[in-house]
């Protein structure tokens with residue numbers, strides 16, 4: 001009743017504008033059925049940048065060899081089976097000029113076999129290929145961009161090559177060009193008939209927040225989007241991203257869901273800037289943020305400990321939870337301990353106890369009741385990193401976790417069902433989820 005009264009109260013012009021906006025949003029919708037869980041794979045940029053000096057550095061320069069090598073590692077070292085399927089090219093792959101037909105072409109020296117051959121190889125290994133473009137006159141690295149008039153042609157080119165994901169950056173374009181070009185690319189990708197996951201950097205160029213960013217529209221046209229600045233190989237950089245995402249979680253958290261994800265940028269685990277504890281923290285925090293897991297590290301030389309973090313099965317299961325609800329920071333203690341919670345399917349949840357302290361392992365005492373879990377429930381808890389199980393934890397029980405400096409303790413918990421009395425369980429945060437017995 002109240003709703004009808006309100007709608008009736010809208011001036012007719014507004015009602016019409018609203019209807020048109022909805023129709024337009026629908027018409028522009030990507031509707032590609034892709035990325036129902038956050039995409040997982042490998043992306044060149046953070047670790048390999050725009051190193052094009054293949055004479056001096058043939059192992060690490062942006063060339064087809066790097067991508068063939070990474071495809072081999074993903075296929076042979078257990079990554080693919082865990083879900084790490086995308087091998088993604090970033091900037092600096094193309095020649096400095098389009099060809100005579102105005103088509104983007106790869107640098108002939110560094111990609112002598114061309115992108116199609118690389119895609120064929122990647123597919124033969126059971127993987128998928130991602131590529132990078134930029135809506136503008138130039139890419140951020142100074143290579144040919146995709147101006148608005150080239151959007152359709154470039155979408156066709158990528159589809160013909162067999163590309164499975166496109167990251168569309170936004171250097172060297174105006175706000176107006178971006179507002180036209182990003183939805184246009186969504187339509188153009190759809191029109192190719194090839195399923196291509198669409199990663200938009202648009203919101204990062206609009207400051208990441210409403211009113212400039214329209215997250216409803218974005219979720220209609222993009223499968224994932226960069227909201228914020230580039231990750232660098234340092235703990236400070238990870239913290240600045242976590243801080244920004246947490247500070248704006250009321251806006252960002254509802255925007256994410258199956259088919260449309262916030263992207264806090266690549267995982268830098270395995271590189272030079274993070275300690276062991278910090279690496280475990282990045283993995284846990286990205287998992288609870290329902291972030292795409294795009295590793296940017298050298299999989300040919302990665303250490304066993306970094307690999308173990310990235311290949312943690314329970315962690316990946318949590319990241320890939322089918323409900324696709326992004327987690328939130330729920331506690332920020334004065335003494336630099338924070339708690340994050342992500343609701344999962346089957347009334348399960350993931351909790352992170354995160355210490356930003358720099359002194360010594362910290363004993364943090366709390367209870368599930370203090371974290372707003374439902375009353376009178378008994379939980380089974382699995383520590384995601386150690387695998388240890390705590391059975392029979394009641395909502396009201398106090399417990400203590402020992403968190404290392406800049407480290408995490410991460411829990412996966414689910415209610416222990418008493419078959420004679422429970423058919424439905426209430427998860428934290430008020431949602432009632434059906435429980436399969």
Ligand code: GLA
Nearest residue numbers: 045090091139140141169230
């Ligand atoms: C921008 C993007 C990065 C990377 C570089 C490439 O800075 O945000 O992720 O793609 O461009 O030049």
